[in-house]
Amino acid sequence: MKLVVSEKNIAAKRIAEILAVGKPKSDKVGATAVYRFRRDGEDWVSIGLKGHILGVDFPLKLAYGDRGWESVWPDDRTAPASIPEALPVPPWESRSKPFLASGIDLKPWKVASLPYLVWAPVGKSPAEVEIVRSLKKLAKEADEVIIATDFDREGELIGSDAKGLVREVAKAVTVRRARFSAITKDEIERAFSELTEVDEDLAEAGGSRQDIDLVWGAVLTRFLTMAKYAGFGNVRSAGRVQTPTLALVVEREQERDRFEPETYWQVKARFAAGDGADEADAFGGGHATDRFKAEADAEAVMAAVEGHDTGTVTSVDRTQRRVPPPTPFNTTALQAAAAAEGMSPARTMRVAETLYMNGYISYPRVDNTVYPPSLDLTGILHTLADVPVYAGYVRGLLHAGALTPTRGKQETTDHPPIHPTGAGDPDKLKPEEWKLYNLVARRFMATLSGAATIEGTKVAIDVNGQPFVARGDVLVEPGFRAIYPYGLKKDETLPALAEADTVAFLGAELLEKQTEPPKRYSQGALIQE
Incomplete structure (x- = not known):
């Protein structure tokens, strides 16, 4: 019998469904769910753990x-x-x-x-006693054990722990490792045909992080808690990530407390092409001096333009700028982009995990921002072509010639950047699942697209000797923006104007404002720090 050990029950079930000849049979060993199936004339059993089944403690x-x-x-x-x-x-x-x-x-x-x-x-002891017992029971019956946990530090540590437990009861059994970045048929079949060894160095890296979390968290938390009970201090918890994150938040709050607002004044105006009769031709502008430190200076501008109803265009400047397509998603970039769409980082990762387990996206916990040469970009596009909303754009990418993806600054070899692996269906996915899948799929296509071109227009207008400026931006070549609209500002179109044209001056407004302190961190901004 071959025993497959996965990190979670849902992964064990999915892998069994992919590898099985026919349909796997659900069963239990003790209180632990397992999946039995036949493959290559042999009996196989797939068991899922619950993450770390061994806990660390003093x-x-x-x-x-x-x-x-x-x-x-x-x-x-x-x-x-x-x-x-x-x-x-x-x-x-x-x-x-x-x-x-x-x-x-x-x-x-x-x-x-x-x-x-x-x-x-620091030592280890079973944190999931029933699963440990079931794993050992199955290991005694196995001819070969295949570790199929996630391929990262945590997954390698979990796999190494499982290997150690297997060795306690079956010292001679062969233990191999299957490494994959997506739970799809092609990827799983490839991983099980190219079995390797558990990377004990990578597992030890995960173990070191686990030990540091315990030592830092337990010792400092005890000290800070006792300090509070002793009558001073107001912190009770510390952690390797928690404490530095708290420091960032506190430092920003101290910046805000130290900030002293300054009052300034702005003069905003409204103009229109022609005689100003058509509101569709109206546009806004501001005095060339963006901020007046003295109210009297701003009031002098208001007095100068009072009673006037026209202005003269003194110059029109047009410039174009190229906006490069985005780089591939790693975990931090995905969380930041999803946060801008209203999903918290924690929720993003829960939904991403579900999409990964169900074969819609690749492994979501990665640092890499460079697609490896082995990634079949064309094949992924053909998969996305089965999603009606993407089909037309995909055809354009495939007909444009060789695909040249963007590259980020971080390149690792464990997993590719986050990308779609299956065709999502908004009628079958939950709304938040489709929302995140759509973000990942569109980002992938954007990384294979061309730059966007934005034309900026600056119009200088004179009203009785007072200089005003109006600005507008128009997307003239969509490029990647045709598929990836996230963060795109609405076009601010100005009417067609030329030097010496007369425009209608519809009035000005004096605004009193104050400078603002640094913004508090949003969840998306905090994880990027």
Whole structure:
């Protein structure tokens, strides 16, 4: 029997459906769902974990004896512990907690135990006891075990932990690794035909992060909590990501507190081509001095233009600028773009995970912003052509010649940037799933498109010696903007005007404003920091 170990139950089910000859049979081993199927004349079983099935923690206590310090774990096993010689050893002057006759108790939240907790070893124990039991039972029956967890640091660590548990009960069984970036038939079939080994170096990188989270979070959280209970401080929790993020928010808030607003004045005006009878020809402008620091200067402008109903165009300048297409999505860019569309980063990742598991997009937790040469860009476009709303644009891309995608600054080799892997159907996907899929699909097509061209027009108008300026932008060559409208400003069209033309002056308005402090971080802006 071949045993496939996935990170989650839904992945185990999807992989079984892809690999099976016929339909997989749902079953249970203990309380854990599994999927049994036949392939290549053999019995296969697919089991899903619940992420990390082994949890990390500190020992119950540190014991000191003839062999020095040892850690003592819940199952009564002991292991050497490297505690600095500078820290005191038993016998203690105090007999109260956390001090024990032979060592120190690490479970009570006591200030005296913190110096020892910092140096205490980190160990692992089952966090999902039933799944661990089921995995070991199946491993005893297996001829080969295939680790099919996500291919990133966390997934490799989960796979390595699963491999270790398998080895506890089946030391000689072959354990291989399937690596894939999308849960689609082609990708899964390729991954299972090119099995490799678990990358223990990558797993150790994930383990180091896990250990740092525990040491930083547990020790500092205990200290800060006890400081609060002691009557000072108002922070109770700390973490490797949480604390630096909090610092960014606090620094921005301090900037806002220190900010002193300054008052300024603006003169805004309305104009119209011709005699101004047609409101469709009206357009706005402002005095050439954008901000007046003295109200009297702004009032002088108002007095100068009062009673006048025409202005003269003194110059018309037109310039064009090219806006390059966006780079491929990595996780941070996806979260930022989705946040601009009203989806929180946390919600974005939950929906992205669902789309990934159901074969609509590639693996969503990536740093890479460069498509690898092996990615079949043309094949993905053919897939998107099955989505009616994209079909016409896809045909244009395919007929335009060789595809030249944009490249971001971050290039890694574990996963390609986030891209569509299946044809989404708005009638079958939930609204938020379609919203995110549509964003990913349109971004992918945008990265294969040309630049957009925007024509900017600046019109200078004189009203009784006072200079005013009107500006407009028009998208003259859509380029990638034809498929990727996100963040696109509405055209600000000015009527056709030439130097020396007379325009109707419809009046001016004096506005009093104040400078504003730096904005608070939005969720999208914060993750980009």
